[in-house]
Ligand code: IPM
């Protein structure tokens with residue numbers, strides 16, 4: 001019997017990136033073994049490591065390798081070594097080359113409050129309990145990609161300009177995807193903008209109004225970004241899906257991440273319209289950064305990377321079975337009181353808390369995936385959107 005083999009491009013990157021990618025790969029391989037498929041990994045040097053090795057943050061050939069793979073799995077890039085603001089090459093440029101080059105226009109950041117970790121938040125448990133929201137951040141437009149973006153010397157001194165540019169097509173495709181995702185969840189969509197100030201936001205609003213009639217079953221609202229930032233702290237449970245432009249999404253997703261208490265928990269998926277034989281082509285990475293201060297110490301929380309791997313399985317490979325097993329395993333480990341250093345002080349009800357290093361925590365997840373343990377609360381399917389839905393979305397978008 002020949003088993004299916006999926007091809008994954010792995011980018012360990014910098015700082016704790018290699019540690020969390022190694023952890024995630026072990027968990028994904030365990031899931032593959034249990035569910036009878038194979039993963040063929042191709043490891044690429046990208047980010048600060050690539051600047052050191054090749055003088056560029058990402059080589060064209062490596063971008064091509066990512067394009068040819070079924071999915072891309074990334075740790076984190078960047079670090080103080082490459083932080084000089086005057087440097088011509090920066091590790092983050094690799095991220096933009098990947099996002100732009102692979103046309104990954106939608107960044108999906110689910111934020112769910114893990115029941116055993118509600119105490120980890122700086123907010124009161126009753127505010128955080130039950131939070132289950134999804135931020136859909138536009139990823140290939142706005143200030144990140146608008147030109148000009150430069151510093152100039154003028155007779156009056158230095159001037160800098162960035163450009164917030166959006167075409168209606170760029171807005172429409174990500175808004176449609178967000179409506180589609182809301183339809184698969186609790187059917188509520190919040191579009192976040194700054195329409196009282198920005199022309200780009202007023203166009204954004206018009207496009208949302210134009211798309212909305214296609215989704216009569218989804219309730220939508222517009223919210224100004226400052227008010228949305230406030231509401232995320234005041235009543236996070238009131239949100240289902242949020243959709244917003246690139247920079248607002250960057251800021252709001254870090255804010256939302258803190259609802260769960262640790263940045264080390266949250267996965268992300270970046271997807272576009274391109275399909276492979278198995279699902280949507282995409283890039284999966286933790287939302288945390290490279291955390292150079294704890295790199296190489298076996299202290300990183302691998303959960304965000306592991307859960308990003310589960311998203312990869314679900315969205316790019318169509319393996320919801322294996323994805324669910326991984327999510328159950330993580331939940332079971334947390335439910336049993338196992339913690340990484342960042343969560344060390346967080347209680348586990350009646351159970352005793354045991355703090356483990358990156359590798360030992362990963363061992364526990366691997367063991368649960370292999371054994372099919374569902375001692376926690378079992379797979380959660382709230383964030384679960386099957387590939388058929390995604391593919392239907394893209395058909396809807398009229399894209400190949
Ligand atoms: C993120 C990060 C990046 C971004 C940085 C590293 C350029 O903050 O993925 O949210 O701003 O997009």
Ligand code: MG
Pocket residue numbers: 250251254
């Ligand atoms: Mg960010």
